[in-house]
Amino acid sequence: MKTRLELFLVAVTVIAVAGNPLRKKLLLISFDGFRWDYDQDVDTPCLDQLVQDGVKAKYINPPMLTMTGPSHFTTITGRWAEDHEVIHNVMFNTKTNLKVPYKETLRRSEWWDNGVVPLWITAQNQGLRTASFFYPGGGANYSGQTVNRALVESYGHPDDNETEWRQNIDKVMRWFSEEDFHLVTLYYGEPDNVGHAKGPDHPDRKEIIKQIDRTIGYLREAVIRHHLTDSLNVIITSDHGMTTVKKRPQVDEIILNKFVNLLKLTSFEILDYGGFGILTPRPGKEQEVFHALSNVPNLTVYKKNELPESFHLSKSKRLPPIVIVADLGFNLNSRFIVYINKGDHGYHNGEMDMKTIFRAFGPDFKKNFLSEPFDSIHIYPLMCELLQIKAAPHNGSITVTEKLLLDSGESTSGGSKSYRMSVIPLMSMLLVTFAVA
Template identity: 80%
Template structure:
């Protein structure tokens, strides 16, 4: 009889030990993840506007002081760094425009979003890595979501039309309703949701314009609506949400305050360059004609308000120098100075693409949900580290990446909401083990 009791207790203890040794989230069930990006949301945009819902997020979840995007501070390169955890020199999405330096092909940004040959360079984004491990994923307007990777497509993709209006608040709410149904009715585990504001307003009006403040208030109302929708769909206990962006925004310096840059004053582009993109914000690229690299470099070095680099001499912390796709000459304008190649045709009042160390290029990070701590203020970190955090939340093995979970793990509730259950298991184990040894 005593042997039977010892055997039964041994089986119970073994089962409880197995349960206790597993990560809590494995026992409780895998939580879902929604990644939201508001394009061009500068880190301090909520500081001069009444934003009660963003303020509440800081109480109910995690807020980082700011996030540093990768160098390049452009939409597609930065978004792809977030979703892959790789530096730009590794994932090779080196511009918003797909280009070919041999044929002089330049494809507009919205069209580039459809072109798998621009995105599929051997690095796997989170959607595909999660799908390979049995999860359902979706991309709602998120850059890179419409491409195929090693022949694999994201389970569900919605892609913006070229003339899509980005500031329709009613549509914003409808998009949230759609995503909530994907989670609650179709059991999607990961959805990435992209909004094109406040980037558009920042470009058209400038970051200090009252219309920028209005769009931030609209974003804040949308976040309030999101939280209501999460509750209505009974996802409070199973959905983690990360809200971030790709880059900041700065005011463009124009005449008569400054002399705007016209690079053809310093070098003859027709004679010296075989390819260039020098009319796209603060970042430019040039392929010199054979034997002309030093001449191009020397000429641009004489131009004011910019820094010119040979690709093989780019600072290591840019994480651009190893790129095979990037042309031999890279130009970065000083903050607020737009590059113009031949004539000034640039009408934007705000822009990005500048050095990622500039505070105007920094962006936001908010997170809340069952796996995040409450009222936690994080020190600043690079956006490269969001990827391993997302893999941790989804309980999947990450693909090779450049980030580190140690940067963000302090914002997680390692014991989750079931800490008491763990303590109860530990107490029960102690009692059973004591009984087991005395039989």
């Protein structure tokens, strides 16, 4: 037979997790490579309507690195890359020279699981059900814990099928309405792909933005169809922007082996990958490599321990000793030109072409509210507030984004403050009841 204390603890757990009628659900959607101004040269009625019906940030500052894996993981953890250690799209090992392409890393837990707990796991540990639909990091195992439901994008999977986009929304809406999921993260690979292949100024990029806009319209209709209007908050964002890669005569391309003998002086490199490069000099050769690269035009070379504090990279244990950041629009080549992209990212996160979007709507968000820009790390505590859970350690602050939310008197849920106000009296009554029982 249970003691009074045991009964009390059971009752509190029921109230705090399952018995909270005020808790809202949350959908986080990421459109990869959606630059902050992509909707300004295209007719986007649905995105425009979101400005009236929800909140918009002028733009979001992505973290360094402005790449898909690192930036998405910063959003879902609220941690800088030097903390979560997903410091490239390519999974690598400087000692073995292992290099694993991005799509193949999505199931490699050893790349993602570095002691930082993503939001899915934090929410699950507090009684919520979570799912990841193609979101980077969602398919990994975190110290034995996995996301309740995770779909991982396969290599070669097409990213621009509009019919499939709508089917994915329908599936996610059923997870919320029929299976009582609390948090779902949904990832789309566009407009990143078209930005790389055609460049950010190409007409095909504008067509993809129109497709995204139609998808947002379909999403809003689906929310109504599934009777989620009063119970689902939606955040729409991205990981980085995109810039046009300058295509000049070969003599003007950055070919690093012209300036430093990579085979002789370095033991590891990732250089043929957009605007960001890393390498490990051979023992005793760091200063020689650094000095040689310092004379290369159209880039900046850093020693890891001298990286700007704003990069939040220098504390990383994974990052090699030498970091290279190309000037905007220039691509890095190691020994010869292999790079064919017409648009790219990976550049300094202070560049406006690397900035990205933020939109949100739902019962807890203000309407017709325009926010000043903020760093993407602050999205994490905002999501914890919406889900009414205790956040894991993070680098963000709810004070940056709380102005996006309705005040407790206006909101249908009132956020976690309202939740605490409703739970505390119940807990007090339970204490009295069990004390006199």
